[in-house]
Amino acid sequence: MKLGLAIDLDTCVGCHACATACKQWNTSGTIGPLTDENPYGKDPDGAWLNRIRTYEVDASPHSKTVNMPLSCMHCEDAACVTVCPTGASYKRTEDGIVLIDQDRCMGCNLCAWACPYGAREIDPGSGTMKKCTLCVDRIYDQNLPEDERQPACVITCPTKSRVFGDYDDPESDVSKLNRERGGKQLMPELGYNPVNTYLPPRNPAQRPQGGRMLGKVKQIVNRIIKR
């Protein structure tokens, strides 16, 4: 299996629901707690596994605003795993999820430098590295209702812009969307072969105009129309 996300940039409004759902689930999950520093003070910051960046493309007045959720891409050839000196970072053989063994991580930060997607963050409490687990403790938890066995970010997304599935299965939702919408890997030129894909904004069609063509108002409005 090759598990991952497809993220629809045509409909992501940048609301951050996925980011806080992730924080909420995972602070009590397999790698929690996700610690916050200065939660009520200056420059509050903490460990997040998913963050939303917003960019503007082109100059006014033709600029386009793009909301870009970024989390671990679960790369097929993950640089973070390659560089990890303790073997804490690993990619699961059976489903491709990239994880960090919290018991073996020494917080050296090498993996975060190696990751071009900024998807790894040191937890200020534990001193260990944290990252997206694809909610491994949801997707495999047989005690959760079946439709809830998905990452927290996916079930909460208010514009349903996040889809989870197996890219090895050509009939999965993510594979189909990827084909139909021309999904893109992020920075494929770096060669890490990220699994997650981004669906680009659709190009709206030109719209026809007018067409009632009954004539001028003065001629049409006193048609005999029964009340």
Add this chain to the structure above:
Amino acid sequence: MPNASELPQFEDHAKQEHKYTTCYMCACRCGIKVTLEDDKIRFIQGNPNHPVNKGVLCAKGNSGIMKQLSPAKLNQPLLRKPGSERGAAEFEEISWDRALDILTERLAKIRATDPKQLAYFTGRDQMQALTGLWASQFGTINWAAHGGFCSVNMAAAGLYTMGHAFWEFGDPDWDNTKYFMMFGVAEDHASNPIKLGLKKLKERGAKFVAVNPVRTGYQAIADEWLAIKPGTDGIFAMAMIHVLLRDGQIDDEFLIRYTNAPQLVVNTPGQVGDGLLWRDSEGQTQVYDQLTDGFVPANAIDVAPALLGDYNTPDGTPVRTAFSLLYDKYMDAQYSPEEAAKECGIDAETIERMALEMAHVAFQESITVDVEWTDWAGRKQSQFIGRPVSMHAMRGISAHSNGFQTCRALHILQALLGTIDCPGGHLAKPPFPKHIVPPIKPAKGNAPNTPLESAPLGFPTCPEDLVIDEAGQARRIDKAYSWDAPVAAHGLMHMVISNAVAGDPYPIDTLMLFMANMAWNSSMNTAETMDMLRAKDEQGNYKIPFIVTCDAFNSETVAFSDLVLPDTTYLERYDTISMLDRPISEPDAACDSIRSPVIAPDRDVRSWQEVMVEVGSRLKFPAFTNEAGERKYTGYKDFIVNFERAPGVGFLAGWRGENGDQHLRGAPNPKQWEAYEANECFFEHKLDLNQRYFRHANLDYLSLAKDAAWVGSTDQIVIELYSETMQRFRLAGQGLYDGPMPTEERHKERLTTYFDPLPFYYRPLEQQPEDTAEYPFFAVNQRPMFMYHSWDSQNAWLRQIMSQNYLYMQRERALELGIEDFAWAWLESRSGKIRVQVKHMEGVNADTVWTWNAIGKQAGAWGLSEDANEAKQGFLMNHLINELLPARTSAERMTNSDPITGQAAWYDLKVKIYPAAAGEEGSWPQFAPLKPLPGLKMSPRQQGYSSHKNVNLKRTWTDVLGNK
């Protein structure tokens, strides 16, 4: 899938439990499912079965744990220490018994003497049916909620035109619309429902046009973004009306059958009665029937009314159809796309294209729903015809002093396209539509120890309905329903403190606030508002003698209170989201819901719901006591079950009747709360397909609505393109009304100018003086999605997303003014100046600057440290907005509001901007940090929340060996 035995037990589900309740962090009121373990919250998620959010949940809802953990939660009632000053936050902790004794004693005295000495105003609460009932039972006319500074222009324009409205009373038909135009919706109102809807639109290839000066949030995914100048949406809409009329792209069948467009208007300029609808001797409005060539009652069936025409009545009175007036008005060159383009910044070609694209969808891409339904006259119809164009508008329209007329123009645009409550159009949500206008008149006066004769808020239709005294002066403290703001359907909360301190129209004794941060971001002119709250008379007494605040958290306003009553959080209380109030219905279903506690409070707090019932019982309100004067209800839950507004009609519509088997209407059910809890805390009554459209003229629906007491009759609800109500007030201004008329020139001028029975465009009042050159930029603000409408905590997770707001402006314009990215600059209006940090952007109207609202906080409030970014770099634009318009005479205090509805004109602001001097950094003005409240926890420097110890995944040997 891996063998389950290889996986650890991630969660101990055996010790977890699931409870359902309703979110409270904004006005969407989504259903949530809360997982608990060891009395801690494991997870809050959207309820998939809930009609509002259908399983999804926003960033706020997902951060509920941090709200519950906030160190700013109030613990115990607080009393300002004798001798300490307001704002100093010197309090002693007192018991609830003492707090309630103090409050009851004071209120009893007020109620027995002059009940209007209590001003009771609530913020963004969701229980106005209860607080409004409480106020009328107390007998004070001085009650309102936050609608007056939020969206009354939308609500009033909708209710006065089509009987429902944008936002809570209606929704686009997300499943069928093919073209959606959204005006002035920041990132809010609504949250999850709009997001779910936009996804549906984009998947279907429907077109989404966003009209907004700023391209963030929803506008980011619009197919077309129109960077309009703030406050000019009205002329944009009227220019589109011009194009539709010019090209004959109108739904004449819809206008004739469902609107007052063919009705005859008296055309006698300068005479009493001019502009009113012409009525026969029985008071019935008339149309001209083309089949019989004569006048017939407007509600006659099988007649063929003329849309255009000038006639003379049998007694010689000249009359015109309302449509003739409408046609002439908008065909005038001032509403041509070319003229509109000069004002609104959208080019003429685009205006024209927008109108004609919508017309194409309405008339060439119509849809039908084939189902037999019964029209208002009892005739069977075989289908609903849908014009699949829809619109939505919010604060970018409403928070301007021309917002009422602008919003009415949007409704006229909808009516011309025939797209009101049809498949694919803008749909009403039960209990709407109502008859136009809803038959509730605002209470006019009060007497000691006596409930009001009607609700404090209502819908005036003529000068006789105003709440003014014999001399024509306002009776309400906020001057709602006075000549200043005759149709102030939600009151003017933003004027209460200013008016009370000025003693205009009179001083009050007690100001009671619930969930309203009036000492900070909910007031215009914040610094001076703080001074007003501290202002004393010559004897050294506070000008507002007693201020009571109920809140769950330590807001900036707590410090200015004399008595603080700590509320529960949303996860700790029983509550109702009632159809008598602001319903959560969907277009195809009548819905209401409850909150049921999922966690027990660890503090000495009481829900405001319980306190209302308790105080009402102690004060012996008739609704809360029996004939012997004994309390009738043991508490809030008992009250909700047993109180009936009319026979069979209570706060909750589901599971009524003694056995809980009746819905919408029925006798009280003692097990009603349990029935809601068993149904995940909501009730949903689906409408049959034949009841879902054209409900203004659908007998199948209107019969149900009458049975449920949503409407008083099954008469057709005739959409009022032409507003006779407006004309009555205008005649009063012109001295031509047969009834109360204003005596002051300024009022005559306002009524004559603004109360046009057909919408017209005018520049917002603040922008009319000739200082446009001095203050060249429009200045607006919006809430970010992850904080939209969330007034009651500075959430530890959400503030990591944003703890400082910038002033955003277009990059090129900023550089022209010598303002670099991230530079500090002064922003100045006629009322004052503030220092802000500027951030360049591209997606903004070049003449507009804007910021995120209510990010700026006072240090010490909300558990924030003295050096929190919100206090040091964040800022409020409120300091630049005055609650009063520039005075033309020294005595004049005219509110900075819509002259029709009194809606606070937050977005009318004009400013100039210039670089700050070298070394001038940090936001200004700064306020001293608030002292910690007694009993409040210290905010942690680090926190890592977990409901259980993390469970490490077991690694397979291949994973271990394969990697290192």
